[in-house]
Amino acid sequence: MIYFDNGATSYPKPFSVVNAVQRSFGNFCANPGRGGYKSAMKSAEMIYNARSAAANFFNADTENVVFTSGCTYSLNAAIKGVCRLGSHFVISDLEHNSVVRPLEKLKKSGRCDYSVAKVTPDESETVRNFVNAFRKNTVAVICTLSSNVFGIMPPISKIAREAHKYGILFILDAAQGAGYLPVDMKKIDADIICCAGHKGLFGPMGTGLLILSNDVNPDTLIEGGTGSNSESLNQPEYSPDRFESGTPNVHGIAGLSEGIKFVETAKCENILQHENKIIKYIFDELKPYNSIVLYTDFYDGVPKSPVLSFNIKSKKSEKTAALLAENGICVRGGLHCAPLAHKKMGTLDIGTVRITPSWFTDEKDAEFLVNCIKKIAK
Amino acid sequence: MIYFDNGATSYPKPFSVVNAVQRSFGNFCANPGRGGYKSAMKSAEMIYNARSAAANFFNADTENVVFTSGCTYSLNAAIKGVCRLGSHFVISDLEHNSVVRPLEKLKKSGRCDYSVAKVTPDESETVRNFVNAFRKNTVAVICTLSSNVFGIMPPISKIAREAHKYGILFILDAAQGAGYLPVDMKKIDADIICCAGHKGLFGPMGTGLLILSNDVNPDTLIEGGTGSNSESLNQPEYSPDRFESGTPNVHGIAGLSEGIKFVETAKCENILQHENKIIKYIFDELKPYNSIVLYTDFYDGVPKSPVLSFNIKSKKSEKTAALLAENGICVRGGLHCAPLAHKKMGTLDIGTVRITPSWFTDEKDAEFLVNCIKKIAK
Numbered sequence: 001m002i003y004f005d006n007g008a009t010s011y012p013k014p015f016s017v018v019n020a021v022q023r024s025f026g027n028f029c030a031n032p033g034r035g036g037y038k039s040a041m042k043s044a045e046m047i048y049n050a051r052s053a054a055a056n057f058f059n060a061d062t063e064n065v066v067f068t069s070g071c072t073y074s075l076n077a078a079i080k081g082v083c084r085l086g087s088h089f090v091i092s093d094l095e096h097n098s099v100v101r102p103l104e105k106l107k108k109s110g111r112c113d114y115s116v117a118k119v120t121p122d123e124s125e126t127v128r129n130f131v132n133a134f135r136k137n138t139v140a141v142i143c144t145l146s147s148n149v150f151g152i153m154p155p156i157s158k159i160a161r162e163a164h165k166y167g168i169l170f171i172l173d174a175a176q177g178a179g180y181l182p183v184d185m186k187k188i189d190a191d192i193i194c195c196a197g198h199k200g201l202f203g204p205m206g207t208g209l210l211i212l213s214n215d216v217n218p219d220t221l222i223e224g225g226t227g228s229n230s231e232s233l234n235q236p237e238y239s240p241d242r243f244e245s246g247t248p249n250v251h252g253i254a255g256l257s258e259g260i261k262f263v264e265t266a267k268c269e270n271i272l273q274h275e276n277k278i279i280k281y282i283f284d285e286l287k288p289y290n291s292i293v294l295y296t297d298f299y300d301g302v303p304k305s306p307v308l309s310f311n312i313k314s315k316k317s318e319k320t321a322a323l324l325a326e327n328g329i330c331v332r333g334g335l336h337c338a339p340l341a342h343k344k345m346g347t348l349d350i351g352t353v354r355i356t357p358s359w360f361t362d363e364k365d366a367e368f369l370v371n372c373i374k375k376i377a378k
Numbered sequence: 379m380i381y382f383d384n385g386a387t388s389y390p391k392p393f394s395v396v397n398a399v400q401r402s403f404g405n406f407c408a409n410p411g412r413g414g415y416k417s418a419m420k421s422a423e424m425i426y427n428a429r430s431a432a433a434n435f436f437n438a439d440t441e442n443v444v445f446t447s448g449c450t451y452s453l454n455a456a457i458k459g460v461c462r463l464g465s466h467f468v469i470s471d472l473e474h475n476s477v478v479r480p481l482e483k484l485k486k487s488g489r490c491d492y493s494v495a496k497v498t499p500d501e502s503e504t505v506r507n508f509v510n511a512f513r514k515n516t517v518a519v520i521c522t523l524s525s526n527v528f529g530i531m532p533p534i535s536k537i538a539r540e541a542h543k544y545g546i547l548f549i550l551d552a553a554q555g556a557g558y559l560p561v562d563m564k565k566i567d568a569d570i571i572c573c574a575g576h577k578g579l580f581g582p583m584g585t586g587l588l589i590l591s592n593d594v595n596p597d598t599l600i601e602g603g604t605g606s607n608s609e610s611l612n613q614p615e616y617s618p619d620r621f622e623s624g625t626p627n628v629h630g631i632a633g634l635s636e637g638i639k640f641v642e643t644a645k646c647e648n649i650l651q652h653e654n655k656i657i658k659y660i661f662d663e664l665k666p667y668n669s670i671v672l673y674t675d676f677y678d679g680v681p682k683s684p685v686l687s688f689n690i691k692s693k694k695s696e697k698t699a700a701l702l703a704e705n706g707i708c709v710r711g712g713l714h715c716a717p718l719a720h721k722k723m724g725t726l727d728i729g730t731v732r733i734t735p736s737w738f739t740d741e742k743d744a745e746f747l748v749n750c751i752k753k754i755a756k
Contacts (some may be wrong), residue, residue, distance in 0.1 A: 021399060025582075030381075031387045040386075069627065071624065097601075205625050222599070224453065224476030224479055245447050251582050251630070252629070337608050340549055372502065
């Protein structure tokens with residue numbers, strides 16, 4: 001199997017991740033925060049350490065790191081947590097359905113409205129597009145770290161700075177990028193970071209992060225038992241308890257913690273460099289072919305993450321992906337849960353074939369992929 | 379380690395569960411429903427089979443089984459999914475904070491109101507208490523299958539029948555009980571069943587179920603990418619896609635599926651009989667001690683699940699639990715995220731020590747536990 005679908009979930013996971021999950025069934029198989037006996041304490045301690053590792057990784061405060069079931073949950077919690085009746089949001093035209101669908105629903109129910117700002121190759125223009133979309137009732141900008149389809153990277157820090165001038169929150173969707181792109185909460189000056197655990201951070205599927213700054217205290221999306229203040233009918237006020245109701249995914253968190261350690265050891269910049277090299281090779285090899293459309297040129301001046309979308313002119317993206325699958329290659333064809341981005345790039349009808357490498361992808365994988373694509377494109 | 383905290387999470391998990399989770403990192407480590415290649419298809423197939431197994435177990439329809447991150451999420455999704463502005467709910471006085479805290483929050487924000495119906499040893503009286511609490515705007519009754527603190531089992535089918543006479547939905551919280559108490563959706567005539575995956579069903583922590591009848595279509599709690607209808611800014615209308623946004627917890631679901639198989643092989647009735655035998659033994663051994671308060675007599679005519687709460691008169695429940703922990707015994711002391719139930723039983727100040735066995739608990743474990751409690755109670 002030649003795996004080029006790390007944008008969906010990373011594969012393989014490091015051994016340390018798989019081992020941590022397996023060991024958790026013995027070491028941490030007790031409900032943390034809900035028992036005073038040894039294994040429950042060990043479980044709570046592991047979760048504290050994982051929280052602390054994630055906080056360190058994102059340069060956030062430990063108690064502000066919330067473990068979730070995935071980035072979709074995190075984004076819903078962030079959006080609905082800051083939305084008030086009559087709120088307005090500004091999002092980029094690259095956002096995923098996990099941003100657009102919650103907003104669209106809130107809009108339809110009359111609770112909020114939202115505007116879409118265009119990301120262009122000119123950073124100043126992009127920032128201006130966001131600012132021009134601000135209204136008096138704008139509560140938050142939501143912007144992706146990197147397009148999950150095209151790898152385009154909006155100038156997030158600049159957008160955040162402008163948003164803050166108007167008292168508007170900046171919510172970062174780091175699903176695509178965290179683990180190979182630097183995500184420093186304080187440098188970016190993000191108010192909320194939403195992140196998947198199972199992509200660039202190499203954690204298990206079913207894990208995610210919601211990271212809050214000290215300046216924000218969103219409403220809760222779910223409430224329930226937290227093992228704290230149990231006598232009270234009200235949700236605790238303090239983080240992370242306030243945002244973590246119910247039994248945590250102990251096994252998943254144990255794995256995610258090892259995933260973050262793995263990235264820290266390999267180093268983000270090395271991973272990025274490696275993935276960029278793979279993508280550049282593929283790009284350069286496919287560029288001469290007239291029958292292949294490559295989206296988002298790697299060297300057109302727009303910052304871009306190692307995500308490459310392409311199409312073979314005469315073929316639907318799903319068909320190309322299926323032909324590659326016959327050769328044991330895993331890539332995703334079709335739409336990538338991001339209709340806005342596809343509309344922007346004119347691929348809403350045909351979709352794209354997406355190539356997303358990881359730290360584990362090697363040159364031979366890329367060579368095999370390129371040869372298969374060339375054969376199909378002939 | 380002598381583990382008597384299966385009410386928090388079951389331990390140990392069957393080998394098949396641990397193996398399935400571990401194997402999932404190789405076999406199913408691709409995002410289901412988001413790729414047409416082999417491992418993504420295998421992943422999707424595994425999830426379909428898990429869904430089908432759960433549907434069969436609860437006598438529900440496959441497409442109406444929704445995988446969630448836990449029972450707290452399921453209950454929030456159920457409650458907020460059927461709540462409209464001005465809705466009224468009726469709950470039992472045994473409900474967990476995962477029911478009470480969401481309702482309390484909705485009440486405080488002016489969106490809904492709720493009443494608490496008393497569960498008594500007289501089933502007819504209990505049913506009457508529920509019916510008396512019904513109002514014209516009551517949308518749903520939420521009732522536990524079994525109290526997580528005292529094991530008391532309200533007459534759920536009778537309550538459901540009365541609720542339906544008034545056009546009121548019946549939502550069952552089966553967190554405590556599913557796996558050893560029979561939960562047949564059609565026999566109970568429940569509209570929604572919320573269930574943990576990591577307790578009686580022996581799945582990993584971080585798994586849960588939301589099971590819907592064909593007569594109910596709640597609003598969504600979160601929206602996002604589903605891998606389906608990707609061109610649309612709106613959440614799909616059909617179940618389970620409508621209720622499962624974002625990458626599923628593939629590893630957890632693989633484990634839960636094996637957990638359900640394990641229960642089906644061991645058989646619910648055998649597990650119940652085994653656990654009842656353990657609890658009866660402990661109860662009978664401790665009953666003669668004046669210094670021990672046993673809650674909910676096993677033979678007082680009220681249907682009861684194998685959950686035993688007790689206190690040593692001179693000691694706080696946390697202290698007793700800590701002393702037992704020193705002997706390697708895992709029990710939970712304090713409040714059990716169920717303040718209503720503690721208030722009902724007069725233990726809101728002191729909490730209780732809770733004993734919850736499982737299929738894996740043997741007589742020697744119970745003997746050791748009993749001897750330790752007797753020593754502490756002296």
